[in-house]
Amino acid sequence: MTPRQPLFFHRAQRLLRAAALCLTAAALAAPLATPAHAEAPQVKTQVPGYYRYQHGAFEVTALYDGFIDLDPALLKNTSQTEIQRLLAREFLSAPKMQTAVNAYLVNTGSKLVLVDAGAAKLFGPTLGYIVDNLRAAGYTPAQVDVVLLTHLHGDHANGLVGPDGKAVFPNAEVRVAQEESDFWLSQGNADKAPEDFKGFFKMARDAAAPYQAAGKWKPFSGETELLPGVRAVAARGHTPGHGGYLFTSNGEKLLIWGDLVHNAAVQFARPAVAIEFDSDKTQAVRTRQKIFAYAAKEKLLVAGMHLPFPGIGHVRQDGKRYSWVPVEFGPLR
Structure with missing residues (x-):
């Protein structure tokens, strides 16, 4: 080591100590110098209520009208203990059953077909969003060519008219089973109905009125083909003329079954x-059992107005029971 080396090392050590002190000071000061950032606020809104599914050459758009809470006591033919057990099995143990109300928009390439029209706002603020979600999905009510009604209960037909009583779908023909139309639009049936049931007849008449006046209320009879690839399917029991619609394209079948x-x-x-x-509860049960068996055997794609949104999927048979298998989210292809 030369005589100058100890001085060199002494100076280097001093410089290192000074640098370490500076770095320590900077590290301690850094949190104080960094400006505080507020957490991102919660959005508090859901995504638009529509879902698309490619069905052969048809494009199907599920539309969410909203939901209604139903009392489990409305379910019959089994005990409330069993109902609560089955709800809890699906992690649905609330005292009310949240029940979706759906509709389906099918673009066949030549026609824009809406199956059911939702509840409007006549059943409270949690329903009545069909038109909003139809617009969010890229369409307008004026573009709808045909409305197919599964039945004339208010949560399926009220959305045909606005608060002003005018047609929401001004260019559409409305198709419904003749038995359903005859029953709900009959003043005689309305007069004979229990007092707390009369309002349902009025809702049906109000929904039909502007389309009848325009000559666009078109009841049909039987399981007839209403449009190319679109056939009516009888599913009576829930109401006298309750039914569904079978959409067939490129060999693929979709049954929209209403309130099964x-x-x-x-x-x-x-x-x-x-x-x-x-x-007719007995007939409604028979119809459900028959369609469940058919859908499971044929691996039929189905959609329902009160199935959890988007309400599209398959029925699987598990012995004497059935299970609901919803479609997975994915791109159109």
């Missing part, structure tokens, strides 16, 4: 369970 199921957790496991709203 009101609660998926209960009625797939127990198809014999009816609901208070069924006009």
Whole structure:
């Protein structure tokens, strides 16, 4: 080591100590110098209520009208203990059953077909969003060519008219089974109905009125082909003319079945369970059992107005029971 080396090392050590002190000071000061950032606020809104599915050459858009809370006591033919057990099995143990109200928009390439029209706002603020979601999906009410009604209960037909009583779908023909139209539009039936049931007849008449006046209310009879690839399917029991619609394209089939199921957790496991709203509970059960068996055997794609949104999927048979298998989210292809 030369005589100058100790001085060199002494100076280097001093410089290192000074640098370490500076770095320590900077590290301690850094949190104080960094400006505080507020947490991102919660959005508090859901995504638009529509979902698309490619069905052969048809494009199907599920539309969410909203939801209604139903009392489990409305379900019949089994005990409330069993109903609560089945709800809890699907993690649905609330005292009310949240029940979706759906509609389906099918673009066949030549026609824009809407199956059911939702409830409007006549059943409270949690419903009545069909038109909003139709617009969010890229369409306008004036573009709808045909409205197919599964039946004339208010949560399926009220959306045909606005608060002003005018047609929401001004260019559309409305198709519904003749039996359904005859029953609900009959003043005689309305007069004979229980007092707390008369309002349902008025809702049906109000929904039909502007389309009747325009010559666009078009009842049909039987399981007829209404449009190329679109056939009516009888599903009576829930109402006198309740039915669904079978859409067929490129060999693929989709059955939109209306109110065959009101609660998926209960009625797939127990198809014999009816609901208070069924006009003929025995027939409603028979119809459900028949269509469940057919859908499971044929691996038929189905959609329902009160299945959890988007309400499109398959029915799987598990012994004497059935299960609901919803479609997975994915790109159109």
